[in-house]
Amino acid sequence: MSQGGWSDVGRMDELGRLATPVHRVDARAKLVTTGLFIVAVMSVSRFEVAALTPFFLYPFALLSLGRIPPGYLFKKILVAAPFALAVGLFNPLFDRETAAVLGPWSVSGGWLSFASILLRFALTVGAALVLVACTGMHRLCAGLEQLGLPRVLAVQLLFLYRYLFAVADEGARMLRSAELRSAGPRPLRVRVYGSLVGHLLLRSLDRAERVYRAMQARGFDGEIRTLQRPRLRGTDLLFVCGWLAFFAAARCWNLAGLLGTLLMKGAS
Amino acid sequence: MHMADALISPAVGGTMWAVTGGLVAACARKMKTSMKDTLVPMMGVLGAFVFTAQMINFSIPGTGSSGHLGGGLLLAALLGPYAAFLVMASVLTVQALFFADGGLLALGCNIFNLGFFPAFVAYPLIFRPLAGHAPSRARLGCASLAAAVAALQLGAFSVVLETQSSGLSDLPFRAFVLLMQPVHLAIGIVEGLATAAVVAFVARARPDALFGPHACPAPDAPRSLRFVLTALLLAAALFGGALSWLASPHPDGLEWSLARAAGTAEPAAPASAVHRDLAALQARTAVLPDYGFKSAGPAAEETEASAAPWPAVSAGTSVSGLVGGLLTLGVAALIGLALKKRRTAA
Secondary structure, eight states: OOTTHHHHHHHHHHHHTOOOHHHHSOHHHHHHHHHHHHHHHHTSOTTOSGGGGGGGHHHHHHHHHTTOOHHHHHHHHHHHOHHHHHHHTHHHHHOOSEEEEETTEEEEHHHHHHHHHHHHHHHHHHHHHHHHHHHOHHHHHHHHHHTTOOHHHHHHHHHHHHHHHHHHHHHHHHHHHHHHTTTSSOOBOHHHHHHHHHHHHHHHHHHHHHHHHHHHHTTOOSOOOOOOOOOOOHHHHHHHHHHHHHHHHHHHSOHHHHHHHHHHHHHO | OOOOGGGOOHHHHHHHHHHHHHHHHHHHHHHHHHOOTTHHHHHHHHHHHHHHHTTOOEEOTTTSOEEOOOOHHHHHHHHOHHHHHHHHHHHHHHHHHHHOOSOSTTHHHHHIIIIIIIIIIIIIIIIHHHHOSSOOHHHHHHHHHHHHHHHHHHHHHHHHHHHHHHTOOOOOHHHHHHHHHHHHHHHHHHHHHHHHHHHHHHHHHOGGGTTOTTSOOOOOHHHHHHHHHHHHHHHHHHHHHHHHHTSOOOHHHHHHHHHHHHTOOOSHHHHHHHHHHHHHHHHHHTHHHHTOSSSOOHHHHHHHHHSSOSSOOOHHHHHHHHHHHHHHHHHHHHHHHHHHHHHHHO
16 A cells, blocks of 8 residues: 555545435445445356456446546556456466367466456456445445444444544654655664654554543543434335346346357357 | 455355454444443544554565554554454455455455454464563564464465365465465564564553553453354354355256255156265365365266366357457446436536
């Protein structure tokens, strides 16, 4: 994660506060749909590549209806790719059995499964990012809590989110002052690191104390109360059922293969 | 070490989600009874701290590369294991949601690998006993190092097990282990160094913060060992169950259970199918003890030979699949564009 990475959270936050039809869909509906999407995608057999392509409709549709810049999301997906790439890259090395024939070339099972891994990665990561960009942290946490997440964790997520900007700001300032006092931006020596991060920790502890006293001054008694929660509407249920039907169809039948066969038959 | 969704099967992901969910619920319940008010903002701010600290690098002496703090162990030292686990869970959730660092299906795995081992194994069973009361700087350093290395080795091994049981990667078990463990040994040493540096600083500057009044009391070693064993046993049971009933893609296994449920007793065919499939099932579920993912035993080979010819190499299928795939991608993109145009026009 780069140093400027935390400011990305701000951008996602901005996107989450837009007001589009997708943003208005209840967070629970979107959470459930995304969960089903991920399960559907990951349950496809490991050598399927074409069968995964219809699933791209879900993130694409939400992306454009939710007014999310596609280039921004694509960049984030690329940044997150290394681990999956690194492990997936071994597949073509270990699995060399021919699994498909394309004209003069024979494709090994390893390459198919590698391509499948890449597609799955793009799909699942894309869906998760679109979910957050279309919902925003507050609605997401409220939805999660309504779906059964323990309140302690929901509150923890919101507090973390709230103080992320403040503490990251502080950390960036400390890092900059360390850079200015040394020969330039380079990783710190261990002792300096210990002192810097230690000071950051102390400031964080102090901040927590201040926040607690402020909460107490406003009547905090240990119990967290939250506001009225939105109710599910017909459109939310329609959203879930519609997408569920599509995922089921795309999972049961190889839609891409069917389209291809149709075209080939038409051509021949 | 954050796992991506692309390498986890729904069965494994779902199982780990169940395990992590159970742990989160247990921690939440424990915190409700014994939590102090101050812990609420403290957990939030320290979560933000860990997040920030993970972005600050230090140079590792002698190698020229840099490392950073993971945070689980430090959190456990400051907050106690239950709160630390919840804070790590929240940090990993935000990382998965906002930075695509680890997938949503794999989030259960990641929280378990990066939260459970530092908070419930390394901290109470290694760090606390080694550090003792009012430890010297050297002792703190040793305790941090040992605990961090242990936590990371266990976490890395979990990653290997989870990836192997998902079956999406062709990497053989031995190769994967030999790749992961040494790398994470180095990472563990780095984490130990970083944690030691910060803990030493805090111990000097504000000793009451460590193992202090803010922390939920950590259970003593025998009790926490029991907790760990229970959690691991639960994970193993769920894992085995999920693998044998959910993960088998062979239609034969499904046919067998369907035949069993229907109760029809056809003499010859299902009998041999039952024997064949039981053997296949056993060969599948016995994979872990044998460490033989890739070396197909005689039973498995027999199954593959008698089952439908796999892979079904057919030129027609492949080409239409490719054409259809590219076209579908294009159609999906066009639909997306069309929706966008409609929206801007409206």
